[in-house]
Amino acid sequence: MSGVRTLAVAAAEAELRLDKWFQRHFPDLPHGRLQKLLRTGQVRVDGRRAKAGDRLAEGQEVRVPPLSAPPDDARRRPSVPRAVPEGEAKDLRARVIYRDDAVIALDKPPGLAVQGGTKTAHHLDAMLDALRFGSAERPRLVHRLDKDTSGVLVLARTAGAAKALTAAFRARETVKLYWAIVVGLPEPAMGEIDLPLAKGGRPGGERVRPDEEDGLRAVTRYAVIEAAGRRAAWLGLRPLTGRTHQLRAHMAAIGRPILGDGKYGGRDAFLPGLDDAKALHLHARFLRIPHPARRAPLEVEAPLPPHMAATWRHMGLDPRGAENDAVMALLAED
Numbered sequence: 384m385s386g387v388r389t390l391a392v393a394a395a396e397a398e399l400r401l402d403k404w405f406q407r408h409f410p411d412l413p414h415g416r417l418q419k420l421l422r423t424g425q426v427r428v429d430g431r432r433a434k435a436g437d438r439l440a441e442g443q444e445v446r447v448p449p450l451s452a453p454p455d456d457a458r459r460r461p462s463v464p465r466a467v468p469e470g471e472a473k474d475l476r477a478r479v480i481y482r483d484d485a486v487i488a489l490d491k492p493p494g495l496a497v498q499g500g501t502k503t504a505h506h507l508d509a510m511l512d513a514l515r516f517g518s519a520e521r522p523r524l525v526h527r528l529d530k531d532t533s534g535v536l537v538l539a540r541t542a543g544a545a546k547a548l549t550a551a552f553r554a555r556e557t558v559k560l561y562w563a564i565v566v567g568l569p570e571p572a573m574g575e576i577d578l579p580l581a582k583g584g585r586p587g588g589e590r591v592r593p594d595e596e597d598g599l600r601a602v603t604r605y606a607v608i609e610a611a612g613r614r615a616a617w618l619g620l621r622p623l624t625g626r627t628h629q630l631r632a633h634m635a636a637i638g639r640p641i642l643g644d645g646k647y648g649g650r651d652a653f654l655p656g657l658d659d660a661k662a663l664h665l666h667a668r669f670l671r672i673p674h675p676a677r678r679a680p681l682e683v684e685a686p687l688p689p690h691m692a693a694t695w696r697h698m699g700l701d702p703r704g705a706e707n708d709a710v711m712a713l714l715a716e717d
Contacts, residue, residue: 388447392439394546395523395539397553398625401428402435403498404445412450420448436582436589441549472513479514480535481683485544485676487514487522489536490685493662496530507536514538525549529628533688534561534667539675547675552625558714560669561620562608562687562702564642564660564694565634566652568616572607573712576633580626590646591632601626603633606713611698615642615654619668621713630665641665642694657697662690669714 396404405417405426418435420426425448426433439445467475481488489507491497496506511522522538525548539545551557579598580591592598602623610616616639620630631647634640640648642657642664654660669684687695687702695702 386449390445390447392441392443392445394441394542394549395525396439397441397525397549398438398527399498400435401426401433401437401439401445404439406499409447409450416450440553441546467510467513471510475510475513480685481681482516483676485540486548486674486681487538487540488670488681488683489514489538491528491533491536491667493531493533493688493690497524497527497536503530511538526552526625528667529631529663529665531663532561532665532667533691534685535670535683536667537670537672537681537683544675548672551673555623555625556673558669558671559622559667560710560714561622561630562666562668562691563618563620563630563634564664564691564698565616565618565639566614566642566648566654567639568610568613569605569607569618569637569639574605576603576605576637577601578633578636580629580632582627589627591626591628593632593636599626600624601629601633603630604713605634606710608710609700611700615698617695617698617700619710619713631663657694660690660694660697664691664694666691671714 390408392404399407402414402417405412417426421433421435424432427446428437428439429443478490478492479487480490491507496503498508499506508524514522518540520541522540523545525537525539525545528534528536537548539548578593578601579595580601581594581598582589582591604621604623606619608617608619622629628647631641631644635644635647640652642652642654642660643662644652644665666687667685669682671680671682674681
């Protein structure tokens with residue numbers, strides 16, 4: 384690996400962290416070596432210094448300096464796509480909730496990371512060959528969900544579809560509805576949280592925090608669908624921006640953390656008597672997005688995962704009764 388190169392960011396790589404981009408393109412480059420290249424300004428994005436956690440945009444140019452070659456016995460061997468075990472492939476295909484020639488929509492399970500990282504070897508991105516369904520092209524990621532968030536995740540089946548879908552997400556031409564159980568009852572029952580968020584923490588432990596001065600604008604609309612007394616509530620959440628951990632950070636900031644979200648809510652994110660409700664209760668329920676090949680928009684929804692369905696039953700909530708006026712108002716076009 385030698386010589387300075389300039390590589391353009393592909394559509395399917397939009398919003399990818401710079402360090403994850405390097406990991407995808409140069410898997411033999413040690414993390415420490417990348418950090419040194421960044422600190423010394425040898426890696427640049429569109430001619431400017433960059434940080435490992437910077438998010439990339441389609442078409443940006445990444446300056447890749449000469450990279451030290453690894454020892455002979457560690458040189459990269461020819462890349463061979465990792466075969467997805469048949470059991471995993473079958474389970475993944477069973478989670479397809481919509482498919483046509485341009486798009487696949489998955490019901491992503493909680494606990495499955497969308498992309499890999501230093502400590503994440505098992506992730507959806509490595510399994511996408513299982514979703515070719517006879518196509519010559521491998522499906523492409525066009526957006527993400529947190530590892531512990533379940534629900535609707537859209538994949539592009541062609542390069543053209545990836546470009547169109549990525550552009551739709553970037554231009555905020557989508558309507559996303561999440562379901563959550565929060566601890567406590569928000570007041571008022573319907574509102575908007577407009578609170579800038581800034582990233583912090585170390586790689587692998589990334590989190591965001593409210594920051595009026597240096598944070599990026601983050602806006603979330605919420606509505607109480609049904610209350611479980613005053614100890615908990617079932618909310619509909621619609622993010623109008625797409626910041627990392629936005630919904631989790633916003634709900635914790637107003638004192639109504641999402642059930643099971645110890646990272647942002649601490650002890651307050653758990654309820655006595657619900658010992659089985661330790662996992663995050665956040666679910667990407669519904670997505671509306673312009674279809675890349677048709678006039679009518681694509682609309683898909685995903686059922687609750689088992690741990691959330693169990694909490695709904697415990698609290699006497701009925702997911703079939705969600706189409707109330709508050710939710711309809713959340714879904715209404717701006």
